[in-house]
Amino acid sequence: MNSSLSNSSLKCTRDTTVTAVVFPCLYSLLFLLALVLNCLAAWIFFQIRSTTTFMVYLKNVVVADLLMTLTIPIKVLTDLDVGSWRLRAFYCRYSAVLFYITMYISIILLGLISLDRFLKIVRPFDKCALQRVGVGRVVCATVWAVMLSLALPNIILSDLYPGEAPKGRLKCSSMKGHTGLMWHEGFNYFCQVVFWGTLAVMAVCYTFISRKVYKSYRASRSGSGKASRSTKAKVFVVVAVFFVCFAPFHFARVPYTLTQTRSSSSHCWSQNILYVTKEATLWMSSTNICLDPLIYVFLCRVFRSKLTAAFSRKPLAPGAMESVTETSTRLELSQTHKPHNLTQK
Numbered sequence: 001m002n003s004s005l006s007n008s009s010l011k012c013t014r015d016t017t018v019t020a021v022v023f024p025c026l027y028s029l030l031f032l033l034a035l036v037l038n039c040l041a042a043w044i045f046f047q048i049r050s051t052t053t054f055m056v057y058l059k060n061v062v063v064a065d066l067l068m069t070l071t072i073p074i075k076v077l078t079d080l081d082v083g084s085w086r087l088r089a090f091y092c093r094y095s096a097v098l099f100y101i102t103m104y105i106s107i108i109l110l111g112l113i114s115l116d117r118f119l120k121i122v123r124p125f126d127k128c129a130l131q132r133v134g135v136g137r138v139v140c141a142t143v144w145a146v147m148l149s150l151a152l153p154n155i156i157l158s159d160l161y162p163g164e165a166p167k168g169r170l171k172c173s174s175m176k177g178h179t180g181l182m183w184h185e186g187f188n189y190f191c192q193v194v195f196w197g198t199l200a201v202m203a204v205c206y207t208f209i210s211r212k213v214y215k216s217y218r219a220s221r222s223g224s225g226k227a228s229r230s231t232k233a234k235v236f237v238v239v240a241v242f243f244v245c246f247a248p249f250h251f252a253r254v255p256y257t258l259t260q261t262r263s264s265s266s267h268c269w270s271q272n273i274l275y276v277t278k279e280a281t282l283w284m285s286s287t288n289i290c291l292d293p294l295i296y297v298f299l300c301r302v303f304r305s306k307l308t309a310a311f312s313r314k315p316l317a318p319g320a321m322e323s324v325t326e327t328s329t330r331l332e333l334s335q336t337h338k339p340h341n342l343t344q345k
Helices: 007-011 022-045 053-079 085-121 133-156 178-220 225-235 237-261 268-286 288-299 301-312 328-334 339-343
Strands: none
Touching: 022 053, 022 268, 022 288, 022 301, 053 085, 053 133, 053 288, 085 133, 085 178, 085 237, 085 288, 133 178, 178 237, 237 268, 237 288, 268 288, 288 301
């Protein structure tokens, strides 16, 4: 019974006509752009002291994005059918696991960033433990430890010898036994909960942030309708990037995973369509490693200041880094209060 669990899906020959031509090109372009952007972001961020939980979360996002970026060349080589089946086996057992786990770590961190913005903008005078830098570091360490621990069985249980399958024909599910397939399916459901739960948290947080900013503009009578719309656009950029990148993949992932882990009566052509759909939406999710720097520019004043100084080749004045530690959203909100507040940090 165990061996028949995925027999029907394994008998279906995967059609790699599209994936072996289109996606390697797309991923290669993505890799080059992401490597430049994230190396630049890492260079900037690690010159900045972690004086806020916001900065702690952003630095962890950069690390996750860099690790995810480094897994892309192996995916490109396997999609191009370069190398032996052993390269594909290495991708299935190690590289793909790291690719997915860093993606979900980034998702959780973006949710934490949204919660952090909510606490600092909507409840600026109510300090809680989550706003302490030490607590932020512990939270990030916990996220990494839990997600890596949950992903580890996917590595350990991908221990079946797949044989010298034809190039491009080896399926990652062929390296898993019954227990491995069941863990893979359960972990995918867990990842669905992580994504949709994080999206819900982000939507709620940024809805309250938008309302707070709008009320502040109205109360101060200093903001035009255009300014209000501009601010709303900024505070929702995270949700927009998040949804566009990740939502399509999470709609496609469950039905595709079921064709891997369970006996399926669906036709082989439908399985191949699900595979291509999954690969296309996965590439869309991968573009997040290039779009995250937009979040840094929109929401982090210190990042913008350092980036501008780097391109203009003008070093920031001593103490300037500490004077711009507030986010752009926080600054805009403070500018809507009474004039004497404008002089406060």
